[in-house]
Amino acid sequence: MRKLTDIQPGTSVILKEVLGGKRLQTRLIGHGLLEGRAFLVLERLGQGGPVLVEIEGSKLAIGRGIAEKILVQPEEGLAGLFG
Amino acid sequence: MLKAALIGNPNAGKTTLFNALTGARQRVANYPGTTVERKEGGFQALGEDVALIDLPGIYDLTPLSPDEAVARAALIKERPDVIVQVLDASNLARGLYLTLELLALETPLVLCLNMLDVAEAKGAHVDPRALSKLLGVPVAEAIASKGVGMDALKRTIRETAKEGRAPRARVAYGEPLDFALKTLQSTLEAAPSLESDFPASYLALKLLEGDELLAKAIQGGAGYAPLEAAFQAIREQIGQNTDMMLKQRRYEKASQIAKSVTLLAPKPAQEAAGDKLDRLLLNPKVGIPAFLVMLFSVFALTFLLGNPLAEGIERIIGVLGAWMIGVLGTASPLLASFLTDGVLAGVGAVLTFLPQIAILFLALVAMEDSGAMARAAYLLEGWMSKLGLHGKSVIPMVLGFGCAVPAIMATRIVESRKERLITMFVMPLFSCSARFPIYVLIVAAFFPKPLQPLALFGVYMLGVLLAFLIAVLFKGAFDKEEEGFFLLEIPPYRMPSKKTLIFFTWQRVGQFLKRAGTIIFAFSVLMWAMSRFPSPPASELAAVPEGMRPAYRLGYSFTGRLAKGIEPILEPIGFDGRIGMALVGATLAREIFISQLGIVYALDAPEGVSPSLADRLQKDYGPLTGVCLLLYFLIASPCVSASIVMTKESGSPMLAFLQAGFLFALGYAAVFVAYRIGLMLGA
Ligand SMILES: Nc1nc2c(ncn2[C@@H]2O[C@H](COP(=O)(O)OP(=O)(O)O)[C@@H](O)[C@H]2O)c(=O)[nH]1
Ligand SMILES: [Mg+2]
Numbered sequence: 001m002r003k004l005t006d007i008q009p010g011t012s013v014i015l016k017e018v019l020g021g022k023r024l025q026t027r028l029i030g031h032g033l034l035e036g037r038a039f040l041v042l043e044r045l046g047q048g049g050p051v052l053v054e055i056e057g058s059k060l061a062i063g064r065g066i067a068e069k070i071l072v073q074p075e076e077g078l079a080g081l082f083g
Numbered sequence: 084m085l086k087a088a089l090i091g092n093p094n095a096g097k098t099t100l101f102n103a104l105t106g107a108r109q110r111v112a113n114y115p116g117t118t119v120e121r122k123e124g125g126f127q128a129l130g131e132d133v134a135l136i137d138l139p140g141i142y143d144l145t146p147l148s149p150d151e152a153v154a155r156a157a158l159i160k161e162r163p164d165v166i167v168q169v170l171d172a173s174n175l176a177r178g179l180y181l182t183l184e185l186l187a188l189e190t191p192l193v194l195c196l197n198m199l200d201v202a203e204a205k206g207a208h209v210d211p212r213a214l215s216k217l218l219g220v221p222v223a224e225a226i227a228s229k230g231v232g233m234d235a236l237k238r239t240i241r242e243t244a245k246e247g248r249a250p251r252a253r254v255a256y257g258e259p260l261d262f263a264l265k266t267l268q269s270t271l272e273a274a275p276s277l278e279s280d281f282p283a284s285y286l287a288l289k290l291l292e293g294d295e296l297l298a299k300a301i302q303g304g305a306g307y308a309p310l311e312a313a314f315q316a317i318r319e320q321i322g323q324n325t326d327m328m329l330k331q332r333r334y335e336k337a338s339q340i341a342k343s344v345t346l347l348a349p350k351p352a353q354e355a356a357g358d359k360l361d362r363l364l365l366n367p368k369v370g371i372p373a374f375l376v377m378l379f380s381v382f383a384l385t386f387l388l389g390n391p392l393a394e395g396i397e398r399i400i401g402v403l404g405a406w407m408i409g410v411l412g413t414a415s416p417l418l419a420s421f422l423t424d425g426v427l428a429g430v431g432a433v434l435t436f437l438p439q440i441a442i443l444f445l446a447l448v449a450m451e452d453s454g455a456m457a458r459a460a461y462l463l464e465g466w467m468s469k470l471g472l473h474g475k476s477v478i479p480m481v482l483g484f485g486c487a488v489p490a491i492m493a494t495r496i497v498e499s500r501k502e503r504l505i506t507m508f509v510m511p512l513f514s515c516s517a518r519f520p521i522y523v524l525i526v527a528a529f530f531p532k533p534l535q536p537l538a539l540f541g542v543y544m545l546g547v548l549l550a551f552l553i554a555v556l557f558k559g560a561f562d563k564e565e566e567g568f569f570l571l572e573i574p575p576y577r578m579p580s581k582k583t584l585i586f587f588t589w590q591r592v593g594q595f596l597k598r599a600g601t602i603i604f605a606f607s608v609l610m611w612a613m614s615r616f617p618s619p620p621a622s623e624l625a626a627v628p629e630g631m632r633p634a635y636r637l638g639y640s641f642t643g644r645l646a647k648g649i650e651p652i653l654e655p656i657g658f659d660g661r662i663g664m665a666l667v668g669a670t671l672a673r674e675i676f677i678s679q680l681g682i683v684y685a686l687d688a689p690e691g692v693s694p695s696l697a698d699r700l701q702k703d704y705g706p707l708t709g710v711c712l713l714l715y716f717l718i719a720s721p722c723v724s725a726s727i728v729m730t731k732e733s734g735s736p737m738l739a740f741l742q743a744g745f746l747f748a749l750g751y752a753a754v755f756v757a758y759r760i761g762l763m764l765g766a
Contacts, residue, residue, distance in 0.1 A: 022293060022326060023147065027570055029330045030142030032177060032338070043365050049465025050474065050569060052365060056338075057205065058174050059361070061461040063474060063569025 004051055004062070004070040007041045013072035014038050020069040028070075032056050038075055084125075085133045085244040088157060090185070091169035092178050093140030094574050096197040098122075099227040100169055101137035104237065108590065110489075112451035113577050114460075114478060115140060116496035119150040121157055128241035136163070139495075142177070143330075144184050145294060149503075150495040158188070159280060165191040165244035167236075169227075172202035172209045175345060179337035182218065189249040189282040193240055194222045200229070201575070206348030213344045219252040228580065253284070256332045263291060263317045263325065270313045274306025290314070293326035357576045361458075365573075370462045377455070378543070381446040383536035385439040385523065392438035397695055400431040421611060424685040429607025432681030432696055433599050433674045436520035437592070443519055444591040445584060447485050452579035456481060457571055464569055470551050471558030473502035474569040480506070480550075483513030484543070485591070487725040490515075491732050498568065505557060507729055508742055509550035511722065514543055516595070517673040518716050524677060528697040529709030546717050598672065606671060607678045614642040614686050633687050642683070656751065657711050657758040662704075670721055707761035711754045719750020 001016050015037050018025050032055050033039070042059065043052040051067040053060050062070070089097045093115030102109055105124030111117060122137040138157055139150035146152040158166065166185055170178035185192055196211055215222040223239045225232035255261060267287035281289075281297075289297045290310075301307065317325065364370045404423040411419040450456065456478050464474030475497050483490035487510050494510075497503040514522070522542055530538045618624075619639040627635045637643050646660025653663045661683055669676035677696070684699045700709075721743045729739040 025327055026145055026330060029334050034331050034334055045367055045465055047465040050461060056176055059573035061571045061573055063464060066568050
């Protein structure tokens with residue numbers, strides 16, 4: 001498992017765990033980020049900037065603070081396909 | 084009268100639908116969080132009146148930011164006869180997640196499947212009948228931006244409200260959650276005092292989800308003890324994590340339903356144009372410069388396109404003035420002076436800037452509607468959070484270029500209070516459209532033509548820079564609390580429709596004209612009178628050489644004397660009494676600065692001659708005064724309306740007072756320093 005912030009753009013990942021509090025977890029679920037779900041990392045900004053992901057066809061920007069609390073696993077065989 | 088409430092995810096098209104249904108003209112824009120307060124309207128269906136409220140967008144009924152709290156409160160406190168949920172058909176699962184929660188409210192529900200055009204373009208076809216059957220609620224189809232489907236929707240809303248039948252479908256959460264819910268529900272039903280505002284099923288669900296607001300509301304009431312005991316038993320049996328389990332299950336259900344009612348065309352091999360553009364623009368190395376170039380082009384456009392038009396208006400006003408003097412000049416010199424030196428010079432001077440203002444508004448509307456705002460927020464978030472601001476603060480800040488009042492209200496989309504207060508505090512440094520004509524005037528007067536757009540852009544950027552600096556300095560002054568988190572949906576690009584562009588630009592231009600016709604007109608009349616009277620005795624005037632008479636008259640008037648009086652305060656920052664009086668007037672409404680100068684110069688001019696205001700300024704003052712004026716208006720000039728909204732939104736009159744005082748002091752100091760440095764450099 002790796003932090004979302006450590007994932008290369010273009011990688012498809014599966015959400016494993018959210019380390020944040022209930023508030024954060026609730027909001028992430030509201031955006032479709034549930035444990036076991038796959039989504040695509042599109043872009044990762046430097047300077048402590050957000051991570052951009054695509055989930056169910058729409059784009060979501062996730063602040064660095066949150067992204068560090070999201071643990072994911074790259075999807076086998078799909079890594080690099082979108083790069 | 085029947086009461087309906089519009090609810091749905093941010094950016095699903097609620098306000099567009101509201102406008103289409105009621106004929107209202109509420110602002111719509113392509114970013115989450117356009118609507119931050121409730122708006123009311125109404126329509127007629129089959130001869131019956133239906134009252135409709137538009138609400139801020141929400142993802143679920145657990146509010147995290149002030150605008151979301153508004154939406155939940157409206158649903159729960161006002162108990163509408165029918166809830167109308169707007170669903171983005173191209174993003175169905177997310178919407179249905181909310182639907183499944185709404186079902187538990189036991190209030191009649193209508194689903195409006197909106198954005199069908201977007202979904203179709205994506206190759207997704209949603210079957211409304213299947214959806215309706217699965218959930219047991221009526222489903223209407225719509226393309227709100229084109230007004231498609233409104234009649235059928237109106238009828239459905241009315242019928243559903245009339246019947247008053249609550250949806251009966253419930254989400255099966257699976258065991259042991261369903262058992263836990265049932266237990267809580269029957270405990271609640273046994274203690275009716277606890278369920279006052281809500282149906283027991285909803286209360287049970289939200290309690291098991293760990294809703295703190297609700298738990299607090301019923302704590303300690305009669306019958307709370309058995310509930311507490313039931314809770315205890317559930318926790319022991321299935322663990323502490325029931326809240327997240329429920330939400331996850333619900334989303335999974337929503338996702339399943341979405342899949343089962345959507346027919347997906349095979350994915351096109353080609354990348355969509357918007358995605359291609361995003362791959363370019365969502366890269367900060369390209370995106371941030373592109374954003375700056377876009378802003379700069381707006382200013383360049385105001386000069387290139389706006390100035391010739393403005394000169395046209397100026398000429399018309401000149402001709403009109405000459406004609407009035409021709410007609411009235413000898414018959415009634417006083418009336419002629421009132422109309423030309425007062426009304427035309429005062430209101431006209433402001434109206435001259437109409438073309439530039441219109442271009443600015445058009446650009447802002449286009450930016451808000453295209454999807455650029457959310458993207459700017461995304462690109463700048465990293466920097467913003469370092470400065471103690473929130474990424475979403477970018478959105479109110481760009482709105483601040485229009486007017487500080489809606490911009491300060493828009494800070495409601497920022498989740499954390501601390502970041503919200505800082506954003507509000509620095510808002511006046513984002514120059515609003517009332518300061519824009521002043522900048523244009525001064526820049527046109529004192530800067531060489533090729534540099535003008537750059538100078539104007541520079542003023543705006545200096546304001547942004549100062550705002551960021553102040554945010555860093557003040558970061559520690561606001562109480563620390565849980566940091567707001569940044570989670571922002573990036574909407575697809577949309578080509579702003581011609582209708583939207585024209586309408587919302589016209590709406591703002593109309594407001595500008597209204598100001599010109601009311602407050603600026605009234606003040607121009609007052610200023611004219613004050614600058615015209617009292618007149619010196621004829622004998623005294625006779626002793627003055629012909630060419631000096633207008634100036635002598637002016638010096639003799641109230642304004643002239645007042646201007647002399649305040650000169651000592653202004654001397655250190657390099658302004659004379661004439662500018663000083665205009666600055667005093669500008670505290671009421673900033674445009675008055677321009678009308679005031681227009682009037683004073685008109686009275687000062689030999690009869691019939693009215694060179695442009697910029698030319699007069701250039702003749703009387705140096706570029707140093709120009710720079711000082713720009714700095715003054717950028718930082719110091721207060722705005723009463725902004726302070727009032729600031730007080731309301733922050734809940735702290737002290738903060739609004741501090742803000743005005745601080746900015747005035749800072750502005751005065753900045754002008755002082757600039758003036759001294761300028762003098763030393765021999766400017
Ligand atoms: N293509 C398309 N665009 C729409 C439709 N409904 C709304 N929009 C656009 O979607 C954006 C968000 O609309 P708005 O009403 O502000 O959404 P709200 O946040 O739910 O109030 C605006 O740019 C609208 O012009 C629709 O049915 N089709
Ligand atoms: Mg809205």
